[in-house]
Amino acid sequence: MTSTIGLIKEWQKALQIEIQYIKKYGSTKYRVKNGHLLSADDSYNYYFETSSSIKIPLGSSIRLEWGSMMVEGRILSSEGNSVILALPQSLGDLIADAFLLYDPWELLEQLILRLNEAGKSKKKRIRIKKLMDPSMPAKQPDSTGKTKLQQLFARVKYNPVTYVWGPPGTGKTHTLARVAANKYIKGERVLIVSHSNQAVDVLALETAAFLIKKKMFVEGEILRYGSQSGEILSGSEGLTTAQLLVKHHPQLAEERNQLIEEKRLLKQDISRSFSKRDTDQLIDLETKISRVLDKIRQKEIEFLKETKIVATTLAKAATDEAVFADEFDLVIVDEASMAYVPQIAFAASLAKRIIVCGDFKQLPPIAAARHDLVTKWLKEDIFHRAGVVNGQQGSQLHPHLFLLNEQRRMHPEISAFTNRHIYHGLVADHESVFTSRQVIAGRAPFPDRASMLVDTAFTGENCLTEKSSGSRINPWHLILSFQLIHEARIGGSRSIGYATPYRAQAELMEILLKDLYSKERETADILAATVHRFQGSEREVMIFDGVDSYPQSRAGMLLTGPGSERLINVAITRTKGKFIHVADSEFIQDKVYKGKTLSQLVTHQSHLGQTANMGEIGKWIKNQHHRLQWMHARKLEKATQDIAEARESIVLSLPNAELLLELWIKMLSTRRNNAKLTVLSGTSIHGIVAEKWIQESFPFPFMIIDRRLIWLGLPIECASRIQPPYVASRLDSMAVSEYFLAQLPAGVLL
Numbered sequence: 001m002t003s004t005i006g007l008i009k010e011w012q013k014a015l016q017i018e019i020q021y022i023k024k025y026g027s028t029k030y031r032v033k034n035g036h037l038l039s040a041d042d043s044y045n046y047y048f049e050t051s052s053s054i055k056i057p058l059g060s061s062i063r064l065e066w067g068s069m070m071v072e073g074r075i076l077s078s079e080g081n082s083v084i085l086a087l088p089q090s091l092g093d094l095i096a097d098a099f100l101l102y103d104p105w106e107l108l109e110q111l112i113l114r115l116n117e118a119g120k121s122k123k124k125r126i127r128i129k130k131l132m133d134p135s136m137p138a139k140q141p142d143s144t145g146k147t148k149l150q151q152l153f154a155r156v157k158y159n160p161v162t163y164v165w166g167p168p169g170t171g172k173t174h175t176l177a178r179v180a181a182n183k184y185i186k187g188e189r190v191l192i193v194s195h196s197n198q199a200v201d202v203l204a205l206e207t208a209a210f211l212i213k214k215k216m217f218v219e220g221e222i223l224r225y226g227s228q229s230g231e232i233l234s235g236s237e238g239l240t241t242a243q244l245l246v247k248h249h250p251q252l253a254e255e256r257n258q259l260i261e262e263k264r265l266l267k268q269d270i271s272r273s274f275s276k277r278d279t280d281q282l283i284d285l286e287t288k289i290s291r292v293l294d295k296i297r298q299k300e301i302e303f304l305k306e307t308k309i310v311a312t313t314l315a316k317a318a319t320d321e322a323v324f325a326d327e328f329d330l331v332i333v334d335e336a337s338m339a340y341v342p343q344i345a346f347a348a349s350l351a352k353r354i355i356v357c358g359d360f361k362q363l364p365p366i367a368a369a370r371h372d373l374v375t376k377w378l379k380e381d382i383f384h385r386a387g388v389v390n391g392q393q394g395s396q397l398h399p400h401l402f403l404l405n406e407q408r409r410m411h412p413e414i415s416a417f418t419n420r421h422i423y424h425g426l427v428a429d430h431e432s433v434f435t436s437r438q439v440i441a442g443r444a445p446f447p448d449r450a451s452m453l454v455d456t457a458f459t460g461e462n463c464l465t466e467k468s469s470g471s472r473i474n475p476w477h478l479i480l481s482f483q484l485i486h487e488a489r490i491g492g493s494r495s496i497g498y499a500t501p502y503r504a505q506a507e508l509m510e511i512l513l514k515d516l517y518s519k520e521r522e523t524a525d526i527l528a529a530t531v532h533r534f535q536g537s538e539r540e541v542m543i544f545d546g547v548d549s550y551p552q553s554r555a556g557m558l559l560t561g562p563g564s565e566r567l568i569n570v571a572i573t574r575t576k577g578k579f580i581h582v583a584d585s586e587f588i589q590d591k592v593y594k595g596k597t598l599s600q601l602v603t604h605q606s607h608l609g610q611t612a613n614m615g616e617i618g619k620w621i622k623n624q625h626h627r628l629q630w631m632h633a634r635k636l637e638k639a640t641q642d643i644a645e646a647r648e649s650i651v652l653s654l655p656n657a658e659l660l661l662e663l664w665i666k667m668l669s670t671r672r673n674n675a676k677l678t679v680l681s682g683t684s685i686h687g688i689v690a691e692k693w694i695q696e697s698f699p700f701p702f703m704i705i706d707r708r709l710i711w712l713g714l715p716i717e718c719a720s721r722i723q724p725p726y727v728a729s730r731l732d733s734m735a736v737s738e739y740f741l742a743q744l745p746a747g748v749l750l
Contacts, residue, residue: 004119004125004126004128004132005119005125007128007132007345008115008116008118008119008128008345010373010376010377011115011341011342011345011377012112012115012116012342014342014371014373014374014376014377015108015109015111015112015342015378016112017371017373017374018105018108018367018369018374018378019105019108019109020369021368021369021370021374022103022105022368022369023105025368028101028102028103029065029099029100029101029469030054030099030100030102031050031051031097031099031100032048032050032064032083032097032098032099032100033048033049033051033096033098034048034049034096035047035048035091035094035095035096035098036093036094036095036270036279037090037091037092037093037094038084038279038282038283039279039280039283040090043073043086043087043088044086044087044088044089044090044091045076045084045085045086045087045283046087046091046095047083047084047267047270047279048082048083048084048085048095048098048100049081049082050081050082050083050100051081051507052081052507052510052511052514053079053081054078054083054100055078055228056075056078056083057075057078057104058075058076058077058078058290059074059075060074060075060102060104060106061073061074061105061106062074062075062085062100062101062102063100063101063102064085064087064091064098064099064100064101065098065099065100065101066091066095066098066099069091071087071088071091072087072088073085073086073087073088074086075102076286077263077286079260079263079264079267080264080267082267083100084282084286085100099468103368107315107318107319110318111318111340111342111343111346114318114324114346114349115342115345115346118345118346118349121349124349127160127348127349127351127352127354128348128349130160130161130348131161131344131345131348131354131382132345132385132386133386133387134161134163134387134398134399134400136159136160137399138155138158138159139158140155140157140158141154141158148171148175148404149178149179151402152164152175152179153179153182155402156179156330156353156355159353159400160353160354161348161353161354161356161400162353162354162355162356162400162402163356163357163383163386163388163398163400163401163402164176164355164356164357164358164401164402165358165359165360165383165397165401165402165403165404166357166358166359166404167359167361167404167405167407167423167426167427167573168359168362168407168409168410168418168538168569168574169407169408169409169410169415169538169573170404170405170406170407170408170427171404171406171408172334172357172404173202173203173206173334175404176192176203176206176332176334176357177203177206177209177210178210179330179332179355180192180203180309180330180332181207181210181214181216183329184207184211184216184221184222184308184309185216188308188329188330189308189309189310189327189328189329189330190308190309190328190329190330190331190332191309191310191312191317191323191326191328191330191331191332191347191350191351192204192207192309192310192311192312192331192332192334193311193312193313193314193317193331193332193333193334193347194313194314194333194334194335194339194536195314195315195335195338195339195343195365196313196335196338196535196536197226197228197229197230197313198230198232198536198537199334199335199536200224200226200229200312200313201224201229201230201232201233202232202536203311203332203334204224204233204309204311205232205233205236205239207222207311208222208236208239219237219238219244220238220244220303220306220307221307221308221309222239222307222308222309222311223239223241223304223307223309223310223311224239224240224241224311224312225300225304225307225310225311225312225320225323226241226312226313226316227241227242228313229242241300241303244303245296245299245300248299249299252292252295252296252299253296255292256289256292256293256296259285259288259289260289262285263282263285263286263289266278266281266282266285267282270282300322301322304322304323310323310326310328314333314339314343314344314346314347317346317347317350318343318346323350324346324350326350327350327351328350328351328352329351329352329353330351330352330353330354330355331347331348331350331351331353331354331355332354332355332357333347333354333355333356333358334357334358334536335357335358335535335536336356336357336381336382336383337358337359337360337362337363337364337365337381337382337383338358338362338363338364338365338366338381338535339365339381339382340365340367340377340378341365341377341378341380341381341382341385342377342378344356344382356382356383358381358382358383360383360384360389361422361423361565361566361569362566362569362570362573363531363532363563363566363567363570364379364380364381364563364566365379365380365381366379366532383401388400388401389401403426405427405428406427406428406429406430407419407427407428407429407430407433408429408430408433408436409433409538409573409575409576410429410433410437410572410573410575410576410579411433411434411437411438411440411441411450411451411575411576411577411578412429412433412434412450413441413449413450413451413610414450414451414572414575414577414579415427415429415433415573416451416604417572417600417601417604417605418569418572418573421597421600421601421604422569422597437450437576437577438577439577440493440540440541440576440577440578441577441578443488443491443492443493443577443578444487444488444490444491444492444620444622445484445487445488445491445580445620445622446578446580446612446620447491449578449610450577450578450579451578451579451581451605451608451610452578452579452580452581452605452610452611452612453580453581453585453602453605453606453610453611453612454484454580454581454582454583454611454612455583455585455611455612455613455614456476456477456480456549456582456583456584456614457584457585457586457587457613458586458614458721458722458723459476459584459614459713459722459727460476460550460700460701460713460719460720460721460722461549461550461551461699461700461719461720461721462475462476462477462549462550462699462700462712463547463548463549463550463551463552463699464699464743465552466504466743467742467743469503469504471502471503471504471505472502472504472505472547472548472552472556473502473504473505473508473547473743474505474545474547474548474549475702475710475712475740476549476700476712476713477505477545477546477547477549477582478505478508478509478512478545479512479628479712479729479731480582481498481509481543481545482509482512482513482516482517482625482628483621483625483630484543484580484582485498485513485517485526485543486517486623486625486628487620487621487622487623488541488543488578489520489524489526490622490623493524493540493541493578494523494525494540495524495525495538495539495540495541495576496524496525496526496527496539496540496541496542496543497526497527497528497529497534497537497539497541497542497543497574498526498527498528498529498543498545499529499530499533499534499542499543499544499545499570499571499574500530500531500544500545500546500547501530501546501547501556501558501559501567502530502547502556502558503530505545506528506529506530506533508736508739509528509545510528510529511735511736511739512733512736513526514735515734515735515736516625516627516628516733525539527539531544531567531570531571532567532570534570534571534574535570537574538574538575538576539574539575539576540575540576540577540578541575541576541577541578541579541580542571542572542574542575542578542579542580543580543582544568544571544572544579544580544581544582545582545583546559546581546582546583546584546588546598548583548584548587548588548591549584549587550584550587550699550720550721551699551720552587552591553591554591555587555591555592555598559592559596559598560592560593560596560598564596564597565597568598568601569597572601581601581602581605583598583602585602585606585611586721588602589602614725614727615724615725617630617725627731627733628729628730628731628732629729629730630727630728630729631727631728631729631730632725632726632727632728633713633714633716633726633727633728634716634726636663636667636714638730639667639703639711639714639728639730640667642705642709642711642730643667643668643670643671643675643703643705644670644671644672646671646672646675646705646706647672647674647675647706648674648676648706648707649675649676649677649678649704649705649706649707650668650671650675650676650677650678650703650704650705650706651678651680651702651703651704651705651741651744652668652677652678652679652680652701652702652703653679653680653681653698653700653701653702653703653718654679654680654681654683654685654701654715654718655681655682655697655698655699655700655701655718655719656717656718656719657681657682657683657684657685657718658683658685659717659718660685660715660717660718661715661717662687665685665687665688668688669689675706676691676692677689677690677691677692678691678692678694679692679693679694680694680696680697680698680744680745681693681694681695681696681697682695682696682697683697692747694745696745698744699720700712700719701713701714701715701716701718701719702714704737704740704741707734707737707738707741708732708733708734708737709730709731709732709737710730710731710733710736710737710740711728711730712729712731713726713727713728713729714728716728
């Protein structure tokens with residue numbers, strides 16, 4: 001076993017390597033557009049619009065990629081669908097399109113400092129050693145006849161380190177909250193931390209709710225510390241720093257809210273038209289807000305001094321002296337499998353005892369650099385690195401690993417796969433879970449089915465590589481998944497998740513939802529994101545879109561690589577009552593090894609008859625959205641009308657142009673003179689007169705009219721790898737059209 005000092009040095013080196021990699025290459029990229037120079041005093045301040053909300057802490061270092069240029073800068077403002085950046089040089093008055101690169105490497109630098117401090121303290125080094133080498137005998141008394149909660153109480157009381165394995169739905173939050181409350185009642189101080197704000201919010205709320213129920217809640221003695229708490233806490237009272245500020249310093253809170261609202265309205269004006277007066281006013285507002293936030297910061301520190309249970313993120317704990325300079329009796333790390341090992345070691349140094357809770361069958365932490373030390377310490381979870389997983393043989397667990405083994409989240413039809421293939425019989429369903437989830441399973445789509453595979457085999461070659469990121473998108477899967485969301489909402493579900501391994505597909509779905517479903521999302525919790533975003537949460541309905549299909553030559557590493565079992569496990573186990581898997585079974589059978597989890601999932605659903613192929617689309621689509629219509633691809637009346645009514649442009653993809661029917665040539669000849677036709681095809685076609693002919697073949701046929709209407713599945717005769725029934729879709733979305741056109745060869749539009 002490496003000495004604790006040796007471990008700390010390895011961790012610091014791994015963190016430095018990751019920082020250097022991020023600084024050099026970056027890993028999180030956001031598209032920004034319509035950039036305007038606001039001012040050019042001490043720095044060049046630029047305003048940009050974003051396609052979705054980007055939350056980056058004020059003052060964070062960023063880089064802006066514009067063409068071949070790369071400029072470093074920092075964040076002045078990041079709210080709503082806009083950002084303000086401070087850059088060291090001018091890039092001109094207007095920037096039409098650019099990319100913002102951000103990764104919180106500064107947080108890693110702070111973690112290095114905390115580890116350095118821990119290395120100088122004998123007390124902290126001993127705590128870290130016990131965390132990383134839990135070879136000491138377990139001291140808790142015999143637990144025969146005790147409940148799981150009583151067993152955990154005993155373990156925490158008698159052992160300095162307790163690892164809790166909490167598979168999805170096994171009551172992890174319920175259990176940890178009662179441990180925290182139990183220690184609080186006994187007069188001990190507790191620190192609750194996690195890598196994500198959401199996990200911290202949920203555990204803080206559950207702890208407070210338990211204490212309120214027991215009539216032992218004292219305002220100010222349990223505190224959700226930090227400014228990034230979510231909506232889940234909006235209904236609580238006196239739990240967050242913001243709520244305490246409103247109650248005890250209402251004038252300061254009102255001043256902040258007024259300034260922020262004033263800034264929001266001003267940014268709306270700026271988005272419509274720029275003026276020197278507006279931009280000067282915006283910069284002045286930012287200065288005023290900064291002063292108010294400094295005052296609020298001092299009040300927050302005062303609140304913290306009175307707190308007995310502090311709940312915050314690992315990042316906040318490592319960067320805020322009010323936390324890392326403090327001492328606690330117990331630290332609880334939730335969702336530990338996604339946290340860096342050095343982060344958890346730092347947390348362990350702050351308290352006499354530690355509970356490390358998570359599921360090593362779910363997603364590991366994410367790091368970008370390719371180096372042995374990074375792989376060892378930043379890409380693997382604490383359970384594996386501390387050796388508590390390696391001690392697991394069959395049902396025999398490591399002495400310091402405590403398993404919660406009864407799940408109450410998923411309908412048994414959903415958990416049947418994970419219980420068998422992921423947890424190998426160690427987890428079972430609670431007797432109540434079928435009855436409690438059958439109501440959700442009974443809703444549309446697919447009433448009375450809790451697990452379904454929507455099979456897109458033989459619907460064409462629809463999977464593309466996104467131009468700017470190299471991620472993958474699948475337009476056919478996208479609109480099918482939107483239809484599933486639509487059916488689920490109309491069927492009565494109000495908590496719906498759309499998860500995909502690919503960021504580009506998640507962003508495209510977010511664009512579609514924002515365009516077509518903004519009003520509906522006001523009354524329903526509908527989230528589209530990568531699978532990683534869903535860890536630690538749950539939804540009534542989950543739609544898992546694998547995206548991968550032909551003409552890709554292989555399935556992506558996200559779905560077949562070493563971490564694919566964990567990713568698929570997370571996608572499935574977020575679900576309460578209805579799990580819908582959108583996948584191309586032909587592609588998976590052809591390209592994915594049968595022992596892989598993805599292949600096992602498709603086989604499992606197929607063998608149990610949990611499938612709906614495209615021949616059944618008419619049975620489950622009951623509610624056509626007014627801006628998304630489905631029809632037989634041979635019925636061309638609507639397409640003919642759209643071509644005849646086109647005002648500006650028609651873009652047509654013909655991958656197998658020689659098969660095009662004469663009818664299409666006649667249809668295209670009816671277009672107006674000002675409707676310019678662009679054809680993408682490797683083969684010329686006699687009879688079609690086009691203003692532009694791109695001698696490049698696209699994998700599937702489509703038609704985009706006036707940069708607004710997108711027809712997929714037409715002309716059907718030009719599609720490859722397709723079988724009847726032939727289905728076409730018509731989507732009315734300028735936002736999706738613009739995104740899609742950006743993926744086409746340069747010069748498509750005139």
